[in-house]
Amino acid sequence: MPHNTTEINRQLRKSGYRVTPQRQLILDAVCQLGDHVTPDAVYDHVHRIAPTLSRATVYRVLHFLTEQHILAMVHMADGRLAYEMAGPEPHHHLVCRSCDSLLELPHSVLLAFRRAMDTQYDFEVDVSHVSFFGHCTDCRDSAGA
């Protein structure tokens, strides 16, 4: 899933932010490392390439890229945070509390919900990424919840 670097860079600069090698490295790392990447994994990866890149920068850049909707934050079952590329079409996760598996949920299923919140509560739900927790097919029988 290669990201369109020049497009992203243009977008950042247009908003008055800077494109730094650190940001590019971290973005590449998330892109390569896959679907739900922890800050620590990102640090390991980029630190090998740029040993002076600090942990603080990793956290800051992950937050920053999430605010810019370039990355999306994923809540894992254990409560920790991970990140992944935020595609143009958002998708969502069903996270199994037993086996930690991730099921992807198409965006469409949330749109009705979003509309309902809008009309009933005048609240604009940000559905760029949502995680639901529970038990998947394989685990729902064994787990006595």
Place this chain on the structure above:
Amino acid sequence: MPHNTTEINRQLRKSGYRVTPQRQLILDAVCQLGDHVTPDAVYDHVHRIAPTLSRATVYRVLHFLTEQHILAMVHMADGRLAYEMAGPEPHHHLVCRSCDSLLELPHSVLLAFRRAMDTQYDFEVDVSHVSFFGHCTDCRDSAGA
């Protein structure tokens, strides 16, 4: 919102867990401190009463009571965790990313969603507590999302 101590204690013992003064103190603290209590606030509160009670215990007990469905975990807008009493009738939150306000959402609105996930994906969504992020009435105009 006073909790039924004896009922909770009975429930814990029945499951083979112990009722310790630490656990009772921490539960009381969450109960008194209100709707979305941070671990730090709990620590401050109980530490005044029981100075030897450690931070580690606060975190452990909060996790534990959440697993027992006595407390509920709340995701705040900044990504941090807070806790609150888990009532028999679950409720949910619309969290405003701009002003941090919490809107309560009745349980009923999520039941249809839960049923849909069940039939379509054979996934049993745990709807004991769900938070949605976005922008509330007051902030949705000013925030240029």
Place this chain on the structure above:
DNA sequence: TTGCTTGTTGCGAAAATTCGCAACAAGTCA
């Protein structure tokens, strides 16, 4: 290309959270 402005980074320290293990004590059973 050169210099300025100011957004970013690196570093070290602080704060938040988790872990391991020995000491402790809640609940049980005689």
Place this chain on the structure above:
DNA sequence: TGACTTGTTGCGAATTTTCGCAACAAGCAA
């Protein structure tokens, strides 16, 4: 009531995440 079992706690250290600030460098303009 008095021991025993084993779930819990406290402590200190490790890990994770955040913070403050001075040095740095990306992007802009001349």
